[in-house]
Structure formats: structure tokens, C-alpha cells
Amino acid sequence: MKEFKLYAITGEQFHPGRTMLEVMEEAIRGGCDIIQLRDKKSPKRDVLAKAKALRELTSRYGVTFIVNDHIDIALAVDADGIHLGQDDLPLAEARKIVGSKIIGISTHAIEEARQAERDGADYIGVGPIFATKSKEDVVDPVTTDYVKQVAAEIRIPFVAIGGIKLHNVNQVLDAGASRICAISEIVGSDDVAGTCKEFLARIDAAAGSGSTV
Ligand SMILES: Cc1ncc(COP(=O)(O)OP(=O)(O)O)c(N)n1
Numbered sequence: 001m002k003e004f005k006l007y008a009i010t011g012e013q014f015h016p017g018r019t020m021l022e023v024m025e026e027a028i029r030g031g032c033d034i035i036q037l038r039d040k041k042s043p044k045r046d047v048l049a050k051a052k053a054l055r056e057l058t059s060r061y062g063v064t065f066i067v068n069d070h071i072d073i074a075l076a077v078d079a080d081g082i083h084l085g086q087d088d089l090p091l092a093e094a095r096k097i098v099g100s101k102i103i104g105i106s107t108h109a110i111e112e113a114r115q116a117e118r119d120g121a122d123y124i125g126v127g128p129i130f131a132t133k134s135k136e137d138v139v140d141p142v143t144t145d146y147v148k149q150v151a152a153e154i155r156i157p158f159v160a161i162g163g164i165k166l167h168n169v170n171q172v173l174d175a176g177a178s179r180i181c182a183i184s185e186i187v188g189s190d191d192v193a194g195t196c197k198e199f200l201a202r203i204d205a206a207a208g209s210g211s212t213v
């Protein structure tokens, strides 16, 4: 998969009065290089309509588009890939269906990360690093210790997720993350593009110095 640094996930509850498309376009203009459609509540036909619209938007900007949970929708709109959690369809079965499309897997412990790498995941999510209100069935925070473990051992790309804000992202970068994923801090911002640019500046600074402090 293409290299990436900043991964934004949709979260329509965080931007009342603004459309999902305008917010995600701002995120792309701010430099996000992966957009994920995550909608746990809408009827499937509505999720499909949103996926079609986001596919068109991301194709126009040359940005990677991932669908959360719904493999059939990912295939129907020709998304670049799918994101699956530990309770979703297992990676081996998903691979049979999506072929060479990107498969991302959520992990919350090093054994899950090792398994995902062995099974051929294209990237893993590592989290939740901090407490988050954006996911209902979330596990306890794994803390930056888990980032350190993954950075030391896992060779496929990993993205840190969960409660990551501009005020705490440096802790995550200092632990060894070089890719950041967020919902509320990005899509709930009054200045979505500006927030993305600031995340990217922090990521780049950490990559340049090896430390952000
Ligand atoms: C990049 C990324 N990481 C983790 C998740 C969470 O996936 P999952 O555990 O399947 O939970 P839901 O998002 O489906 O509630 C993600 N979506 N994206």
C-alpha cells in the first residue's frame, strides 16, 4: 500500500450542521492521506450512498479510501480497502473475498499484532491509546507502552488510534508511532484542515528529530 501519515475516520456526530463530504474534503485538503468511512448506525443503503460519494471524492484527490466493516460495500464502490476488527470477518476469509485490496486489522495487544502480521494484514490499528468516546464497545486504553512494543517488533505499517489529540500526540510519536489516526479531533475541529496540518507538522518533526521533546 502507499505510504501514509495521517488517517481520518468519519464521525458525523462530531460536526452537526456540516456535511460529511465537506468535512472530509477539508481533511484531505489539510493533508490526510487515508479516509475511512465508519458508520455504525445508518441503514446499509445509506452507508452505500456515503461510500459512493467518498469514493468519488477520494479518487478526485488521489487519496486512499477504506470502508469500515462492510466488505460488500467496499467491493461495490471499488474502495481501496477494508478495515476489520477482532470481531469482524477473519482476515484469511476477507482476503479470499477482496484479493489484493488493502486489509487493515485493529489490534489491542502484541499477540493480535503478531497474528495480523502473520496472516498478511497490510497495516494494523494500534489502540485505543487513550480513552475515547468515539467507540461504544471500546477496550481499556492500551497506553503508549503498546506503541513501543509494536514499534520494536512489528514490520508492517501501524497506525495509532484512540483519544489522540493535538495536546497528546507527541506522547504517541515519542513512543515510536509515525502514523496517526483520529476521528473527533479532526472532524470535530472548527478548522479541520488546520488541525490536519498541525498533526502532520508534529509527525514530520518527530520523524526528523527522533523525539518531539
Ligand atoms: C484504523 C482503524 N483502527 C481501528 C478501528 C476499529 O475497528 P473495530 O475494532 O472493528 O471497531 P469499529 O470501528 O468497527 O467499531 C478502525 N475502525 N480503524
Ligand SMILES: Cc1nc(C(=O)O)sc1CCOP(=O)(O)O
Residues within 6 Å of the ligand: 106, 107, 125, 126, 127, 128, 129, 131, 132, 133, 134, 135, 138, 161, 162, 163, 164, 181, 182, 183, 184, 185
Ligand atoms: C474507531 C476506533 N477504534 C479504536 C481502536 O482502538 O481500535 S479507538 C476508535 C475511536 C477513535 O476515535 P477518536 O479519535 O475520536 O478517539
Ligand SMILES: [Mg+2]
Residues within 6 Å of the ligand: 068, 069, 083, 084, 085, 088
Ligand atoms: Mg469493525
